[in-house]
Structures are given as structure tokens and as C-alpha cells.
Amino acid sequence: MDFLIFQVPMLTVQAVLDGLLLGILFALIAYGMALQWGVMNIINIAQGDLVILGGYIAYFMYLYGIHPAWGVIVSPIIMYFVGVIIYKLVINKVVDRDLFISILATFGISILFMQLMNFAFGADVVLANSGYGTTMLFDNSVTLPNSKIFSAFISIVFAIGLVIYMKKSKLGRAIRATAQNARAAKILGVDTEKVYAATFGINAALCGVAGALISITFTIHPYMGLPYTIRSFMIVIVAGLGNLPGVAMSGMGLGVFEEFADYILGTEFRIGSVFLLLVLILVYRRFKLSKKREYLK
Amino acid sequence: MKIKNIIITFVSAIAILFSTSVVSLAKVVGDKIILGAAISLTGKYSSNGVHTQNGYNMAVDRINSMGGVKVGGKTYMFDIIYYDDESNPKRAAQLAERLISQDGVEFMLGPYSSGLTKAIAPVTEKYGVPMVEANGASRSLFTKGYKYLFAVLAPANLYLDVAIRTAVELNGGKGVRIAQAFEQDAFSQDVRLGILDAAKDTGSKIIIDDKLPKELNDMAATLAKVKATKPDVLVVSGHTKGALTAIRQIAEMKVDVPMLAMTHCDAAKLSKQHGANSQYALCASQWHKTLTYKDDFFTDGMTYDADFTKEFGYAPPYQAAESSAALLVFKDAFERAGSFDQKKVRDALAATNMQTFYGNIKFAEGGQNVDKPMVLFQVMCDDAGKCENKVVAPLKWASAELIHPIPKWSDR
Numbered sequence: 001m002d003f004l005i006f007q008v009p010m011l012t013v014q015a016v017l018d019g020l021l022l023g024i025l026f027a028l029i030a031y032g033m034a035l036q037w038g039v040m041n042i043i044n045i046a047q048g049d050l051v052i053l054g055g056y057i058a059y060f061m062y063l064y065g066i067h068p069a070w071g072v073i074v075s076p077i078i079m080y081f082v083g084v085i086i087y088k089l090v091i092n093k094v095v096d097r098d099l100f101i102s103i104l105a106t107f108g109i110s111i112l113f114m115q116l117m118n119f120a121f122g123a124d125v126v127l128a129n130s131g132y133g134t135t136m137l138f139d140n141s142v143t144l145p146n147s148k149i150f151s152a153f154i155s156i157v158f159a160i161g162l163v164i165y166m167k168k169s170k171l172g173r174a175i176r177a178t179a180q181n182a183r184a185a186k187i188l189g190v191d192t193e194k195v196y197a198a199t200f201g202i203n204a205a206l207c208g209v210a211g212a213l214i215s216i217t218f219t220i221h222p223y224m225g226l227p228y229t230i231r232s233f234m235i236v237i238v239a240g241l242g243n244l245p246g247v248a249m250s251g252m253g254l255g256v257f258e259e260f261a262d263y264i265l266g267t268e269f270r271i272g273s274v275f276l277l278l279v280l281i282l283v284y285r286r287f288k289l290s291k292k293r294e295y296l297k
Numbered sequence: 298m299k300i301k302n303i304i305i306t307f308v309s310a311i312a313i314l315f316s317t318s319v320v321s322l323a324k325v326v327g328d329k330i331i332l333g334a335a336i337s338l339t340g341k342y343s344s345n346g347v348h349t350q351n352g353y354n355m356a357v358d359r360i361n362s363m364g365g366v367k368v369g370g371k372t373y374m375f376d377i378i379y380y381d382d383e384s385n386p387k388r389a390a391q392l393a394e395r396l397i398s399q400d401g402v403e404f405m406l407g408p409y410s411s412g413l414t415k416a417i418a419p420v421t422e423k424y425g426v427p428m429v430e431a432n433g434a435s436r437s438l439f440t441k442g443y444k445y446l447f448a449v450l451a452p453a454n455l456y457l458d459v460a461i462r463t464a465v466e467l468n469g470g471k472g473v474r475i476a477q478a479f480e481q482d483a484f485s486q487d488v489r490l491g492i493l494d495a496a497k498d499t500g501s502k503i504i505i506d507d508k509l510p511k512e513l514n515d516m517a518a519t520l521a522k523v524k525a526t527k528p529d530v531l532v533v534s535g536h537t538k539g540a541l542t543a544i545r546q547i548a549e550m551k552v553d554v555p556m557l558a559m560t561h562c563d564a565a566k567l568s569k570q571h572g573a574n575s576q577y578a579l580c581a582s583q584w585h586k587t588l589t590y591k592d593d594f595f596t597d598g599m600t601y602d603a604d605f606t607k608e609f610g611y612a613p614p615y616q617a618a619e620s621s622a623a624l625l626v627f628k629d630a631f632e633r634a635g636s637f638d639q640k641k642v643r644d645a646l647a648a649t650n651m652q653t654f655y656g657n658i659k660f661a662e663g664g665q666n667v668d669k670p671m672v673l674f675q676v677m678c679d680d681a682g683k684c685e686n687k688v689v690a691p692l693k694w695a696s697a698e699l700i701h702p703i704p705k706w707s708d709r
Contacts, residue, residue, distance in 0.1 A: 004526070011521055011525055014517075015518065015521070018518065115339070118339065118340065118341070118343065119339070123343040123344045125538045129571070134550065134551055141524075143549070145549035145550065219541050219542055223341045224512070227514075262518040263522070266507070267478070267508055267509055267519060268481065268507075268508035268510070270510060
């Protein structure tokens, strides 16, 4: 029974596709996290809560009769300003400080957001229906919800857009310069304060897109943010900082790995196996690092 | 400086006065019986917490307006002290301590959810405070030997038992193949144990037994397994999130299964959020308005439904109905005990044998209600897409005939 996946070959295809689609969506959230971690050296615990807030924007559009897919445009615009406001109020006071301080600060923001969303939107689990239907492959033995395909497609579009923006635009170059060496960038006339605000805003906007997509593929609830924070944290750790293509790869890889763990080990070990993988990767990194140092001596 | 001292003395004097007067507010003052309750008014259980509170308040108003509680020839009115437990078990236990030792409450009403009831029960037990609870169904509450805990609802392991037995019956008495997916929390795992028992009894086979993570938002893997193995029954329990996720993904992945049984459809507002996609789902419920139980206060389920809707502006979920029933049980026990002695009230509660609009109530040794079966309703939609929940099992209470097997997605 445990090895159903080997008896029914089509399940392998299903698992790979499900994992990829899920992984791409998670990679988008991790993308934002990697960006601001790299630039500002801040681990944003409130990442998942920004995602959920973005989801609520799409949900309310749906409630008022607008198709929730428009949320992928409206939500990032609103969330960009939310991000900039959070930066101005809190983050700019912790940006050059110890990593621990920034974790505490964003943890506080996370709790505040959860409670405010609960207060404003209620504690019911909600979702937005896109009505996109289903794509069936291989004589109906593999089914892919179109909403998931749509999510993956939009995530890829935004990810590619971001990469191009970072390469070509003035602000993008300023962000990259600040990430490499904030002091040098400052000396050369980059307004790092503005760069930080924009980076946090872009991160929040990416969370907004992801949230809108999650509201049409999964469900949203004020207290559901933390799993998204943890997942994106894991993806960034696996990929390494400042490695945007790596984030995409590790997002998809983890997605597929998780699906297979579900089929082979059982659903209860799904999350556990991802954590185990994380530990192994960290130990391996550490091992490689210690090797290197010895070599240098 | 002097003025400051005077002010401080004055304020502390008032504070002391208040604190003592609160203590003297205990249990029965004048013509008032004061009950205590920690309820989730904020936090993740706040929707159901509010249903619970509304249910309690509705019953308090009704009993008081219909003559109150008569004990030893004197008439008393109910009153409740509420605190917000923030959906947090630790906070709930602290508040229970506070209600009992500071506010002097001698009788308690339960909080919302099994987890919080589990946190409070040891406290009420320690102080010998009788607690009637209406929202903690986990089986482990009733196996700890608690003497002062009484639950008006059926325990969690019976939630979907009816579904399996109905499926077996429809299969000509032969065992069925069951696929199940349960969240890893106390309540859902108890529901799972109930299914395991029912499967053993009926000779059914469990072919998929997935335990969903708490942060569940994707069941695609489980449903793909269901598609591949084609079971006779699919059982899902994972609170409102589980119910909503299951319906969304079953519809998206076009999973055909002859019977789909779930919990928390009511609380998830399944048919409102998913419309016709939720059609044919079977849902376990503690209560339904069409059941024909009766009492003197709320008349019957239909009347309760109408009165509650008029007062609070929404139809009562079963969480509200069972909460109202808890007050009826307390009133009955006080009157039979003829006293406010905690021991006597406890014994009177243990001897409860009554019918309320919510169902029959009779407590087993462990405190669970053994006289009220669970009902199953099925979501049924008309051509216009308007959906309604109709009771289909047990047959005695059925208001519509069960649609079985569920039509295939290609024919819907």
C-alpha cells in the first residue's frame, strides 16, 4: 500500500506535476524573502502574514463580484505600499542592527498582523473561486486544476519580470549594489534608505501576488501565515542567499520531494521529511565549509 | 505630594473594596446563580466561540424570562461571567482558576473546542466545580475518570460511525473499502479511532489512512491515491479548513467516489463557499433543526432555529444549539438537587435523564452523553444552485432520502 506509486505509474506523473506547480508558487514567496534577506540582512518572520493579507485582498474582490484573478494585479500594488509603510515605521530602525533584533521585530509584526486580520476579517477559513476548471491528461488519469497552472504561470511571469527589472532598471541596479556593499553604494551616491524601502515594498508586493494566487488555489485564514514563512525560509536556506535561479530550483525541488515523501513515507511524514532534508543540507554545508578552512590553512 | 498620597490611598481603597465585592459576587447572590465561562472571543476559534456564547446567552434569557430556576421554593435567575481565553489552552486554564478562586464561581460552563476543555477540566476537577460543557467531544475527555465534567454532546469517535454503517448497509451488509484522511489533532484523531472501530465491526477494509499535517492546505496527494484505488467511501476530517480544501480539490481533480463523509461542513459554510461542488457530501452533525426532539423552553428545533435567527441574524450552527442545551441541563439539575451544594448538584447532573430540543441527554460514567446519536445530513442543491442540508441518517430522523452513489463528475 505504501508503494502505491510504483504500482500505478501515472501517480508518478501526477506527483511530479503537483510538486512542480506547488513548488513554483512557494518559490515566488521565497524569492521575495531571498531578495530582502540579501539586501537588508533581515529575516522576515511576517512573510507569511503578508501573503495572507494579499490573499484577503483578492478574496474581498471576489466577494464584491470581481474575478479574483485580477487580485494578482491589485494586490501587489496595495501590498507594495503596505511594505513601504512597515519599513518606515519599524524595519528602518532595525535594518543595521543584529539579526536577532530584526527577527524579534518582524515576529512582532507577524503577531500584530495575525490579530488585526482576525479582528478585521474574522476567524473563518475562506477562499475565492476562480471557476477555471480542470485539465485532464492521459485519459483522465492525471488531473491538474487550471487554477494551479494559472498560479504557476503568473509566478513565473513575476519572477522573470523581477530578474529583468533588477538587471535593467536604475533602482534594480541600486538594489544590487546595496546588496553587494551598502557602504560603498552609499559613498557612490546611492540613497540606501530609499533602496531599502523599495526592497521591502517589492518583497511585500511579491507576497501580495502569491497571496492572491493562494486564495484561488488553496484557502486563507488569519493564522495560516507561519507555514509559508517557514517554507520560504527553507527554500532560501537550501538555495543560498543571493541566488535567484537557485531559489526557483530549490522551490520546485522541495515541492516534488514533498509529494514523493507523501506517497512513499505517508502523509504524516511529509513536512517532517522536508525538515530532515533541510538538516542534512545544513550539515553537508557545514562539512564542506570545515573542509575548506582546513585546506586554506 | 500629600495630594498624591491621598489619591493613591483612595484608589487602593476602592480597588480593595472592588476585589472583595467581586469575591462576594460568588455563585449564588440574592436571586442570581452565577456561572463562569472562558470563551474564545478572539483568536482562531473566535467564530465558534461566539456561536457558543450566543447559545449560552439565548438560553439564559429564555430560562430567566420563563420563570428562572426554582430551588428550595425560591426563584433564581441565571447570570454568566465571561472571560476571553484568546483560543489559548494555557490562558483558558488560568481563567478557570481565576473564575473559581477569585470570582468565587461554583458552577462552570465549558469553553469551545476539545483542546480548551482538556485544559480547563483538570482545574474544575481539582476544585470540585461541576462543569457542563457543550463543545469538547474528544474521547480522551471521558476516559480520565473526571467526576465533575458533563458533556451534552456525543463523543468524537461517534461522528462518522453512522456513515460507515450506512455504507455497509447499502452494500448489502458486506464490508466496504474505506479511504480516510484525518488532521493530526485530538478531535480528528478521535473521529479516526471511531472509523477504525466501525470498520472492524463491519468487516470493512481501510485502504488509505492518511494523517494530514495541521498546516494542511493541499490534499492533492491523498486525492490522487483515492483516484487510483477507487474506494467505496472517502472520509475526511480536518475542521473547517479540511472540509473546504477537500471539496475544492475533489471538484478540481474530478475525484469520483460513491460516498463522501466529512465533519465541520456546517461551520465551514460549505454550500455557501462552494455552491454545487459541495453537493452530495455527507456531513456529521450533533444537531439539525428538523429533528423532532422537544422541550418546554425552545419548543423544538425549527422554533429554536427561527428564534435564534431573529435574535442574532444568522441560522444557528449546532455549536450554538448544544451550548443552549447545556443551560437547560444545569437548570434541571439545580431543581432536582434542591440545593446549591456542589456535591449534590454534581450527583443530580450525573442522574440527568431528559429531553431537550437538542436531543436526549443522559450521561455515562465518563460524563459523555450516550443518549443522543449523531445525525448525517447531505448537501442537496436544486437546479438553480441553491443548496440545503437534509438529514438522511439515521433513518428515524431522515427528512430526505440519501443519494447514493454520488453521480460521476462527468455526469454532473
